[in-house]
Amino acid sequence: MSVVAGSGFFQRLRSGLQKTRQSLVGSLEAVFSRKRLDIDTLEKLEEALILADLGTRTVDRVLQEVNARVKHKTIEAGDGLRDGVIDILRDIMTEAMPAAETIGQPQPWVLMMVGVNGVGKTTTLGKLAHHFHQQGGKSLLVAADTFRAAAIEQAAIWGERAGVDVIKGQPGGDAAAVAFDAVQAACARHADRVLIDTAGRLHTKAPLMEELKKMQRVLGRALPDAPHDIWLVLDATTGQNGIAQVRQFHESLGLTGLVLTKLDGTSKGGIVINVAQEFQLPIRYIGVGEGVDDLRPFDVAEFTAALFDKA
Ligand SMILES: Nc1nc2c(ncn2[C@@H]2O[C@H](COP(=O)(O)OP(=O)(O)OP(=O)(O)O)[C@@H](O)[C@H]2O)c(=O)[nH]1
Ligand SMILES: [Mg+2]
Numbered sequence: 001m002s003v004v005a006g007s008g009f010f011q012r013l014r015s016g017l018q019k020t021r022q023s024l025v026g027s028l029e030a031v032f033s034r035k036r037l038d039i040d041t042l043e044k045l046e047e048a049l050i051l052a053d054l055g056t057r058t059v060d061r062v063l064q065e066v067n068a069r070v071k072h073k074t075i076e077a078g079d080g081l082r083d084g085v086i087d088i089l090r091d092i093m094t095e096a097m098p099a100a101e102t103i104g105q106p107q108p109w110v111l112m113m114v115g116v117n118g119v120g121k122t123t124t125l126g127k128l129a130h131h132f133h134q135q136g137g138k139s140l141l142v143a144a145d146t147f148r149a150a151a152i153e154q155a156a157i158w159g160e161r162a163g164v165d166v167i168k169g170q171p172g173g174d175a176a177a178v179a180f181d182a183v184q185a186a187c188a189r190h191a192d193r194v195l196i197d198t199a200g201r202l203h204t205k206a207p208l209m210e211e212l213k214k215m216q217r218v219l220g221r222a223l224p225d226a227p228h229d230i231w232l233v234l235d236a237t238t239g240q241n242g243i244a245q246v247r248q249f250h251e252s253l254g255l256t257g258l259v260l261t262k263l264d265g266t267s268k269g270g271i272v273i274n275v276a277q278e279f280q281l282p283i284r285y286i287g288v289g290e291g292v293d294d295l296r297p298f299d300v301a302e303f304t305a306a307l308f309d310k311a
Contacts, residue, residue, distance in 0.1 A: 016288025020269030126158025
């Protein structure tokens with residue numbers, strides 16, 4: 001994807017990331033403006049990266065690579081250091097992204113969206129349904145969050161907004177059965193994509209995680225290889241706690257990707273780089289607002305440009 005600095009989407013991403021830019025990039029620029037690349041400057045660099053919630057392993061890696069470049073004299077203070085740090089951060093994110101693009105394949109493609117309460121699963125699926133609807137093909141939104149009656153209604157509203165059909169369960173019903181029926185209906189209707197919303201649940205509650213595992217198993221009976229993707233939605237404002245969530249869901253379900261939401265409401269957008277470094281799981285989409293157009297496919301070059309480029 002090319003980065004078009006003047007485009008509406010890019011500007012929305014840029015303004016969504018404003019708080020992170022102010023905290024991360026603001027304090028980094030102070031380091032880059034130092035005349036000498038000495039111990040003191042490196043300490044200030046470490047401080048700036050930690051404050052931006054990059055996590056200790058990511059910070060260690062950046063510092064190690066900067067130190068190696070200092071040793072080999074391939075990096076200098078000022079713009080040299082700036083370009084070097086941006087390069088390293090870009091590399092960390094790129095390593096986590098898969099080479100081949102498989103989103104939306106095969107037909108029907110079945111996606112389970114999981115995550116703890118209130119992170120933005122239903123909203124993200126609504127935005128995604130809209131995004132896919134615009135791309136063409138037939139999508140189904142599946143309200144398999146039978147935990148709360150309001151959740152089913154919320155999915156129905158998003159389905160209407162996005163112009164896609166919604167398959168609903170009954171409040172208190174068997175979520176896995178709803179998902180099973182939806183995949184069968186998708187096959188019968190020749191739908192291209194099945195987007196399954198699940199209940200928000202505390203990742204520490206084992207029975208609830210068991211319910212998600214059951215859905216995963218049951219989907220495989222409705223269609224071999226389904227679900228093709230299981231994405232965890234992470235609220236970027238949660239900072240380091242998000243790392244524990246990824247670990248738990250990944251161990252239980254075998255995640256295939258991540259979505260980071262609410263990047264517009266936080267100065268801790270550095271978590272994007274942190275989770276990429278920790279898990280090597282592709283970040284598929286990022287949410288930068290509550291509107292239907294506030295979801296972006298994650299693109300390393302675009303994200304880096306939105307954070308670091310001087311407009
Ligand atoms: N600012 C902002 N708000 C968001 C974003 N994504 C979701 N939200 C808001 O977060 C709140 C929770 O979103 P939901 O989609 O209901 O979250 P959920 O994970 O489905 O919640 P449960 O079903 O209760 O677990 C809503 O008010 C959304 O509008 C985002 O990218 N930016
Ligand atoms: Mg929900």
